[in-house]
Amino acid sequence: xxxxxxxxxxxxxxxxxxxxxxxxxxxxxxxxxxxxxxxxxxxxxxxxxxxxxxxxxxxxxxxxxxxxxxxxxxxxxxxxxxxxxxxxxxxxxxxxxxxxxxxxxxxxxxxxxxxxxxxxxxxxxxxxxxxxxxxxxxxxxxxxxxxxxxxxxxxxxxxxxxxxxxxxxxxxxxxxxxxxxxxxxxxxxxxxxxxxxxxxxxxxxxxxxxxxxxxxxxxxxxxxxxxxxxxxxxxxxxxxxxxxxxxxxxxxxxxxxxxxxxxxxxxxxxxxxxxxxxxxxxxxxxxxxxxxxxxxxxxxxxxxx
Amino acid sequence: xxxxxxxxxxxxxxxxxxxxxxxxxxxxxxxxxxxxxxxxxxxxxxxxxxxxxxxxxxxxxxxxxxxxxxxxxxxxxxxxxxxxxxxxxxxxxxxxxxxxxxxxxxxxxxxxxxxxxxxxxxxxxxxxxxxxxxxxxxxxxxxxxxxxxxxxxxxxxxxxxxxxxxxxxxxxxxxxxxxxxxxxxxxxxxxxxxxxxxxxxxxxxxxxxxxxxxxxxxxxxxx
Numbered sequence: 001x002x003x004x005x006x007x008x009x010x011x012x013x014x015x016x017x018x019x020x021x022x023x024x025x026x027x028x029x030x031x032x033x034x035x036x037x038x039x040x041x042x043x044x045x046x047x048x049x050x051x052x053x054x055x056x057x058x059x060x061x062x063x064x065x066x067x068x069x070x071x072x073x074x075x076x077x078x079x080x081x082x083x084x085x086x087x088x089x090x091x092x093x094x095x096x097x098x099x100x101x102x103x104x105x106x107x108x109x110x111x112x113x114x115x116x117x118x119x120x121x122x123x124x125x126x127x128x129x130x131x132x133x134x135x136x137x138x139x140x141x142x143x144x145x146x147x148x149x150x151x152x153x154x155x156x157x158x159x160x161x162x163x164x165x166x167x168x169x170x171x172x173x174x175x176x177x178x179x180x181x182x183x184x185x186x187x188x189x190x191x192x193x194x195x196x197x198x199x200x201x202x203x204x205x206x207x208x209x210x211x212x213x214x215x216x217x218x219x220x221x222x223x224x225x226x227x228x229x230x231x232x233x234x235x236x237x238x239x240x241x242x243x244x245x246x247x248x249x250x251x252x253x254x255x256x257x258x259x260x261x262x263x264x265x266x267x268x269x270x271x272x273x274x275x276x277x278x279x280x281x282x283x284x285x286x287x288x289x290x291x292x293x294x295x296x297x298x299x300x301x302x303x304x305x
Numbered sequence: 306x307x308x309x310x311x312x313x314x315x316x317x318x319x320x321x322x323x324x325x326x327x328x329x330x331x332x333x334x335x336x337x338x339x340x341x342x343x344x345x346x347x348x349x350x351x352x353x354x355x356x357x358x359x360x361x362x363x364x365x366x367x368x369x370x371x372x373x374x375x376x377x378x379x380x381x382x383x384x385x386x387x388x389x390x391x392x393x394x395x396x397x398x399x400x401x402x403x404x405x406x407x408x409x410x411x412x413x414x415x416x417x418x419x420x421x422x423x424x425x426x427x428x429x430x431x432x433x434x435x436x437x438x439x440x441x442x443x444x445x446x447x448x449x450x451x452x453x454x455x456x457x458x459x460x461x462x463x464x465x466x467x468x469x470x471x472x473x474x475x476x477x478x479x480x481x482x483x484x485x486x487x488x489x490x491x492x493x494x495x496x497x498x499x500x501x502x503x504x505x506x507x508x509x510x511x512x513x514x515x516x517x518x519x520x521x522x523x524x525x526x527x528x
Contacts, residue, residue: 166468238468238471
């Protein structure tokens with residue numbers, strides 16, 4: 001075992017994993033994190049705690065992780081290279097391990113231009129690929145990025161992101177291969193609405209044998225309204241929302257119900273794709289729908305390994 | 306070349322408010338090429354200054370000249386020595402290096418910048434320049450098909466495009482090309498895309514602007 005986390009045990013034992021997401025508040029109250037955690041507790045194997053997502057300042061990811069652990073949940077510490085140089089990243093990693101965090105997701109981060117501090121200086125000292133490799137070196141060789149020894153163990157299950165919907169399409173698999181080679185034990189993908197394109201990407205992934213090198217968790221974003229579908233289609237870079245899906249939401253009598261239906265249908269299709277080892281549900285501002293989705297997708301109760 | 310732009314006229318005029326004998330000093334190097342501070346722009350600026358003073362009913366003497374390269378002390382020295390006593394203030398139309406070369410050679414002369422120095426760039430077409438180099442001191446163009454991700458990728462990524470690259474454009478703006486799309490296209494054309502399979506190691510930022518002020522000493526050239 002690399003970290004012995006619940007997520008690692010589930011994935012390494014060949015079971016279908018379910019992860020969720022918990023965005024910390026724009027404030028200092030631990031209750032917000034606890035509330036989201038309680039909602040998702042029984043239906044997720046681990047919960048990602050986002051790191052100033054969309055470049056908007058929030059409570060730190062590490063604090064969110066510790067708060068979730070306090071109520072018996074397993075967190076995935078998200079960390080972006082936008083806000084920290086290699087010193088800060090490594091020091092926070094040691095701190096996270098000291099506080100019992102066992103999973104990490106290594107990301108570039110949304111550009112600061114999109115957030116609420118658009119005039120900030122982006123750090124980008126290292127990139128997400130180098131970040132993954134750095135964590136692996138810390139864990140497997142007990143060494144910092146400069147080669148110096150680390151005292152003690154750094155048992156972390158290492159995750160990374162992949163976006164099958166960004167361009168250039170063919171290079172997306174190469175990038176996944178690089179992440180797997182760098183040390184990514186698991187991958188959480190961008191939210192999937194275009195299953196055909198995702199399936200095409202997965203075929204390329206299997207052709208290179210990457211589904212056996214790393215565990216791929218397919219990303220899902222439940223859609224709450226036609227406005228949300230439209231916004232994601234037109235404004236979010238790196239997302240592919242087919243027009244038919246927007247139309248379906250527009251025609252629906254009950255948009256929320258339709259959103260749940262779409263999500264469940266997508267999960268069914270994803271389960272049939274060879275190499276998909278789980279799902280990652282990003283229900284931003286709609287956390288309370290997740291238990292129902294997981295239940296109706298036939299993924300309850302969550303395995304105990 | 307170094308690409309610069311003239312400061313807004315208001316700012317220039319307020320800097321020279323108390324000066325009555327002004328040497329407007331251009332540079333025949335980069336700022337001539339980018340049409341910001343060559344002999345033509347020197348003449349224009351001097352004219353604008355005189356017109357402004359005339360409107361205000363005050364007088365001003367302007368002297369116009371240009372160096373070969375204002376960032377070369379040998380180019381600056383003889384000219385300024387010749388013109389000494391004919392001006393109170395130098396309004397430099399060179400880049401920041403030009404301004405500071407005068408400062409270093411002539412400690413008693415007041416020098417003001419008429420330009421904002423913007424970037425190291427190239428001309429796209431007449432009147433359009435783009436930034437292409439950040440002078441990082443650790444050039445990796447040999448690996449990236451001659452396209453610089455340090456300058457042209459908003460996240461300065463070294464291992465391929467982030468998840469925000471769409472239809473050849475960067476997530477920060479539809480007007481900005483994704484540097485990695487350009488790199489991948491060019492490597493594909495050259496039949497060398499496989500170089501991107503390797504993980505590029507972390508960058509040595511100490512070679513560039515993160516180290517603080519830099520200096521190069523070539524012992525073969527110094528006496």
